[in-house]
Amino acid sequence: MSEEEILEGLKKSVIDFDEDAVKEYAQRAIDEGVDPQKAIFDGLAAGMEVVGDLFQKGEYFVPEVLMCADALYAGLDILKPHVKVDEKTRVKGQVVIGTVEGDVHDIGKNIVKLMFDIAGFTVHDLGKDVPLDRFVEEQLKTDSDIVALSAMMTTTMTGMKKVIEKIREKNPKVKIMIGGAPVTEETAKAYGADATAKDATNALSEAIKMVSSLREMQK
């Protein structure tokens, strides 16, 4: 099987939420010497991008996306241990992520987390219904580059503003991303966040962009 066929197989199996097929192709990638990082990005992540499109178009709904994410993780578990840490090609960074206090929705947060996982970030997942101060503490403790906050309800979104203020007070360099159904560009701006992303795919590219700019600043 050619590398191309393997990558295509990974991609398609993620889209078809076929966990067994993803595992088979992932193992084949390892056996046949496909660069595991490439398999993750051009196979698994490429599949998830299509899933994002299908979701936006209203062809896929939340249950389908969750099953695709499961399939993706099944492949990631096999491929990730084989990825060589290469300073040049790999975006490295740490992120603190969680859903703010009062909000027990974690589906969107988990999809964004998945994208950070793929990109090779070290993810500190605080879970859901997270007291606001925990974000500030965890960022300080881990010296993370990014804090990603999620809120599914308007009523809990306002809590994000307080977290952002507190984090900025302690560490103005941290990049802050906010997301969730009620969050708009205007909200992000008004709250002093660096970015918002309406869907997981955008969250990833925003995250990569933010980390690169941070590295630039530190040079």
Add this chain to the structure above:
Amino acid sequence: MDSRERVLRTLEGEAVDRPPCFSGMGNVTVHGLKKAGVRFAEAHGDAKKMAAAAASTYKLFGFECAVAPFDLGLEAEALGCELNFYDDGSERILYPTVKTKILKFGEELNVPEGLAERGRVPMVKEAIGLLKDDIGDEVAVGSYVLGPYTLAGQVMDLNDLLKNSFKKPDEVERILRSLSTAIVTIAAELKEAGADYITVREMGAPADVISPRMFSSMVLGPLKETIKGIDGPVILHICGNTNPIVELMVEAGASAIAVDQKNDVAATREKLGPTAVILGNIDPYNTLVKGTPDEVKAAVKGVIQSGVNGVAPGCDIWPEAPAENMEALVKATEGYEPN
């Protein structure tokens, strides 16, 4: 025509002098809480405080109903879930959430005996009774329950529910049917306490979460059973994208459907025809909290012209809505003139 009559006639599809301004969901404000001397976090657990807070939006602004309770955990708690009320003694506004789930997918759901006596059901009944005594002659008193799919998401892990909705729809539907009986039991208690109308909140099943096909094949049946089991006027409310499912919402059999700002009401009216009772769909955050009184007025005019029978916020009123916006909401509805 007084407010009570206006609301109840609207729900029955009868003629009224003007659309009422009311809701089937929570509508307390920080202004009302302050006046009643009640903190939001304690309003969920004390009948007198709940009743005082629930009556305050009518008393302060002339909003044409009073609704209790204010949280979405009543049924889950009666079924055995533990709730978090976030009561740290402060006046912050956080809605109670479910802390512990009672059902693992694949296990049998045991609906406990004596639901009417469990959790806060007796307390909420007392609050509804107090509301009836206080303002029941002037405005309609409402209460609400969750729809079976939304309740399923409260009592079991939401990820499991969603994935199994796709993988094992028959098993999920069986769970929904058991939950439906529990919901009907609790709704009957709320009615007995004096609620004039009940809203069934199926917010977990809009078309931005599950497909219209899944709504039709799995959610609709148990939802119909729930609505059929409740006496008197019932509002079916779903927030989020309801455009592809409004016909199914009507098919569910409620007296009225309520939708939020994502619904294109003019299109919905055209699809459903003149007799369907549609309530909505003022944006509770971007208009009622962030907007100006003039924007609120314009929004009221807009929804009436689109064809709603009652002016209602798309979801619970966010308690921090400015007082002048609440006033504008009611005044604009009262003073609405076609041109």
